[in-house]
Amino acid sequence: MEQNCNHGNASEYTLYEPERSEDVMSALNKMRKKGHLTDVTIEARGEVFPCHRAVLACSSEYFKAMFSCNLKESSKGVVTMNDIDPQILHLLIDYAYTSSISINTVNAQTLLEISNRLQFANITQACCKFLQDHLDPTNCLGIWQLASTHSCNDLARSSFRYCLARFQEVCQLDEFFQLPANQLEEYLSHDALVVGCEEIVYHALLAWILHNDNRKCYLEKLLLRTVRPLYLSTNFLLRQLESFIIKQSLQCYDQLHMAITQQKLYVQSQTYIDRPKPRLSTMSDVMVIVGGSGSNHSEERDVRYYNPASETWRSLSSLPKGMSGYSVAVLENDIYVTGGKQERAVSSCILRYSSSTDTWSSLPDMRSPRQFHGSVVCDGMLYVVGGENAGKLQRDVERFDPKTNIWETVTQLACAVSSPAVVTHKGKLYIIGGYTSDLLSYPCIQCYDVKTNKWKVTAAVQINSRHFPAVVIGNLIYILDCYGQRGIQVYDPDRDVCLTPVSMKSERHLFAAVALNNKIYVAGGMQNFLPLDTIQVFDPLTAKWKNAGRMPRALRAHSCGVTIKKYLGPPFNG
Known part of the structure; x- marks a missing residue:
């Protein structure tokens, strides 16, 4: 046994034994097992557990309240918990005596329930x-229910996300068929349910x-609230109208028939349908080209999307x-167009395209007008960097918060530049x-860490030109430098190497x-000035x-390409 002795002066001696508290608990545990000096007995279904009130109270707020307040258990020698x-x-x-407990797949759920209580x-x-750590398709629904019941919010969220992601396996298993109607509704109606x-x-x-058989009464309510008939194929809907279970319910029949009518209206008129929303998992990534410059240098207003599967627009x-000289970025599947030149004046305006309603709206202006700048989204915020106004380069970096609709200046570029390529990777711009101001190509990469508010400038890449895009795939940044063997x-930003x-x-x-x-898709541009x-x-x-097809028209589209998720299934089909 080690002892720490402090000889502060000749008349004082301090003995300190840090391991003694462990020895005390070990002694108390031995006394408990022999029934010595215990002052309460916990009884459960005929089994008795002599204990020390103070020890239980130190480990459990439940027992602390029981033995401290004016409850009958505070004075009784026996507490029954059948x-x-x-x-x-x-x-x-x-555990109260040893600070040790074994958790396994057999006892974990019951142990959570009782320990929480x-x-x-x-x-x-x-x-x-x-x-x-042990979620799988056979237990995720039960764990979600358990965690929700006992307000274990983090576990409830993570297990529900797992249930959503593994739906096509989970819906075949027993736990799915044991769900009560209200939780089935919450599950099946969720936008993030992963289905093909x-x-x-x-x-x-x-x-x-x-x-x-007792569940047939739920059909009308749950079909209305969980299934999105508009996104069922027309042939599938027609087959369901002939099924016995649907024919038994006039409301269900009418709902499916109405979906067929809506699909026909869309095919005939191409009217945009925005309700209900499709499942996120049924949406596909598409390339969107916003405006650009036509063959006669005209400012195009067309916005089109490209489906890589069908190579169609x-x-x-x-x-x-x-407008011209603007920048585009995507935040929460909506397209943000910032700045640019409108009617011969550099603008500070911001336009947002809603992918769910196919409409444009105006948002509060940036703090500074700018054109030929870059924009990118990082951690749910829209950043604009670089650019110019009236021949002067913009050094301020602005940030837009879509939750508050407020712009703020957060930092300044290490070097003011116009027409940079801007991407984000792992919380950095x-x-x-x-x-630069003397019209020379800036040869470096400026890296800004949004969390630390610090800059780093690297010359790892040889940059000898300008007006080029860049994209991120995995952990690499691809800088598309126009042409040639070094095109x-x-x-690699993690290693800072080219x-x-x-x-x-x-x-x-x-x-x-x-x-x-x-993959990297490139579209439009010019060659030999054409x-x-x-x-x-x-x-x-x-x-x-x-080669991957052609655009509807020739277009110089520098800085006008983004990707969004779009529903391409029935009745839209591309």
């Missing part, structure tokens, strides 16, 4: 962590209904006004190249580029290019 499993109670009492906070937290198509949700609901609502510079460059398929300038399905309408795609895994 609604608690004696084995679980034994584990909790052992008896307010053994550390055990409840440990059980939540254990259950979160809406038919899967419809089949899952009917399977739950038919699992028990469709139109979205046009820009409210003609990368402002790549651009040109794509590949930068990897082997990649050749462009053909020369082009002032083009749009996006990362889509882990606008292009070609689309090419580069696969980083194979390092090969291929």
Whole structure:
């Protein structure tokens, strides 16, 4: 036994034994097991547990309140808890004396329930962590229900996310068929339910209904609230109208028939349908080109999206006004257009395109007018960087909070540049190249950490030109430097090194580029001063290019390419 002795002066001696508290608890535990000096007995289903009130009170707020307040248990020698499993109670009492408990797949859920009730906070937290680490399709619904019932909010959220992500497995298992109607509704109605198509949700609901004859009364309510018939194929809907279970319910029949009518109206008129929203998992990534410059240098207002699966284009609502030199970014699947030149004046305006309603709206202006700038979204905020106004470069970096609709200036560029390529990666902004006040190409990358508010400038990449886009795929930044054998510079920001460059398929300038399905799509631009309408795609895994169709018209589309998620299934089909 080690002893710390403090000889502060000749008449004082301090003995300190840090291990003594452990020895005391060990002695108390031995006394408990022999029934020595115990002052309360916990009884559960015929089993008795002699204990020390003070020890239980130190581990459990429940017992502390019981033995401290004017409750009858505070003076009784026996506390009866017949609604608690004696084995679980034994584990909790052992923990109170030893600070040790074994959690496993057999006892974790019951242990969480009882420890939460008896307010053994550390055990409840440990059980939540254990259950979160052991989620699988066979138990996730039960854990979600348990966590929700006992207000274990973090576990409830994580287990529900797991249930949503693994729906197509979960809906085949017993736990799914045991769900009560209210939780089934919450589950099946969620936007984030991961399914390949809406038919899967419809089949899952009917399977739950038919699992028990007493559930047929729920069909009308749950079909209305969980399934989105507009996104079922027309042929599927027609087959369901002939099914016996649907024919039994006039309301269900009418709902499915109405969906067919709405689909026909859309096909005939191309009227935009925004309710109900499609499931997020049924939406596909598409490339959107916002405006750009036509063959006669006109300011185009068209907004179109490209479906890489079908290599086809469709139109979205046009820009409210003609403009040039603006920047585009995507925040929560909406497109933000900032600044640019309108009617010969540099603007500070911001326009937002709502992907759910196909409409444009105006938002509060930026603090400074600017054109030829970059914009990017990081941690739910929209940042604008660089650019110019009246021939003067803009050094301020502004940030827009969509929750408050407020702009603020957060920092300044290490070097003011116009027309930089801007991307974000792991909470940092990368402002790549651009040109300086003396119209020279800026040869470096300026990196801004939004959390630390610090800048780092790197010259790891050889940047000798300007007016080029950049995209992020995985952990690499691809800088599309126009043409030639070094057409794509590949930068690893984690290691701050430039990897082997990649050749462009053909020369082009002032083009749009996006990362889509882990590939790089380039569209439009110009070659030998003539606008292009070609689309090419580069696969980083194979390092090969291929042609991918054509644009509706030739377009110089520098800085006008973004990706959003769009529903492409029935009745829209592309």
